[in-house]
Amino acid sequence: MDAAARRVATTTDAFFLASPGRAGGRRFCLLNAPADPRGTIVYVHPFAEEMNKSRRMAALQARAFAAAGHAVLQVDLFGCGDSSGDFGDAAWDDWIDDVQLASDWLVARFGSTPLLWGLRAGCLVALAAAERAGEPRTALFWQPAASGKTVLQQFLRLRTAAERLAGTSGGGVEDLRDRLAAGETIDVAGYRIAPELAAGLEAARLEPSSAVDRLAWLEIASGDHPALTPAGARAVDNWRAAGVEVDADAVSGPAFWQTTEIEVAPALIDASVRALGSARLAA
Known part of the structure; x- marks a missing residue:
């Protein structure tokens, strides 16, 4: 059966979650989900203007994941997008709290611990949230930033x-x-x-951690024969050496998080759906 035949009907809901954390206020959330998801995902967006540049790609990917059977919650972190607060008032711990808030909501709603999907600096926030939660998580990293510095x-x-x-x-x-x-x-x-x-x-450092036991690491590269960056390849080796199961790949496409015009990378969407369907990453 091909991918199109496996697609399922989904719904999209926008709502706010009240935050009990230090920052308080409400977090804007967008849920794409099938009626009976077999897994759940929290999307952790990148830093500052990269978030706005990436909205289109994040929306397309969330819909593709939902059509493949997963519930995806996109959350605007404190001071970002349509959530409460001003970016200038945000603290790093507030953003970690927000990822946990989104995760807890998905667990309460669907009963499964969500995969953490981060883009660029969002990977750093996702890892910090996993470490705070204290239980091994599955993660999907898009073009991960190696260090917050x-x-x-x-x-x-x-x-x-x-x-x-x-x-x-x-x-x-x-x-x-x-x-x-x-x-x-x-x-x-x-x-x-x-x-x-x-x-x-x-x-913040994106270093191997016991908080992640399974990981998909995907990068964007130019040309007909995309490959991981040397830094990315070394990082993947380090994660594997630490005992983490890692699926790593590079696909062709634009660096959509920083392009002047809003662009998309269809190959990254397809690779992410494939990674989620693998034996190691499936919920």
């Missing part, structure tokens, strides 16, 4: 680049990091980033 550094460079273009004499990245460490909130490319968020992000 690198994510933060690249983000701060947006400000220094803008200052150079404007001919202003702002400090460099290290100066901005020092200001964050001293307790100052920094404005970067239309986003305010607070010291608490910067500190948590900078400390």
Whole structure:
């Protein structure tokens, strides 16, 4: 039977979840699900503007997962998208709380522990949430960021680049990091980033952990013969050496999380559905 024949009817529901965490407020959620899902998934979006660039891909993938029989909950983290709060008031722990909130809701609704699906820096948040939960989880990492320090550094460079273009004499990245460490909130490319968020992000590492026992690692590459980046290949080897079952692959497509126009990567959607259907990742 082909993939199209296995597709099932699904529904899409938008709603808010009240957060009992430190930040409080409500989190916007979007649920794509069949009537009787055989597994559940929480999507953890990437950092800052990458979230907006990726919305289309996340929506398409969530629908594809639902059509393949899984309930998918997309949640806007505190201060992001349509959720309560301002990005500049977010702390790293707030985002970890939000992933746990989404996971708990899926467990209560469907009775199964969800797979954690992260994109870029969302992989770091997903891993931190798995470690806090204290039980092994299955994960799907899309173009994972190896460290939050690198994510933060690249983000701060947006400000220094803008200052150079404007001919202003702002400090460099290290100066901005020092200001964050001293307790100052920094404005970067239309986003305010607070010291608490910067500190948590900078400390985050995507290293092998007992909190993940099964993992699909997928990357986007250009050309007709896509391959994992050298850094990605080393990371996959490290996870396997730590005893984690890893399915790794690279597919052709655009870097949709950073392109000027909104783009999609159909090959990544197909590869993700295949990975979810494998013996190692199926719920």
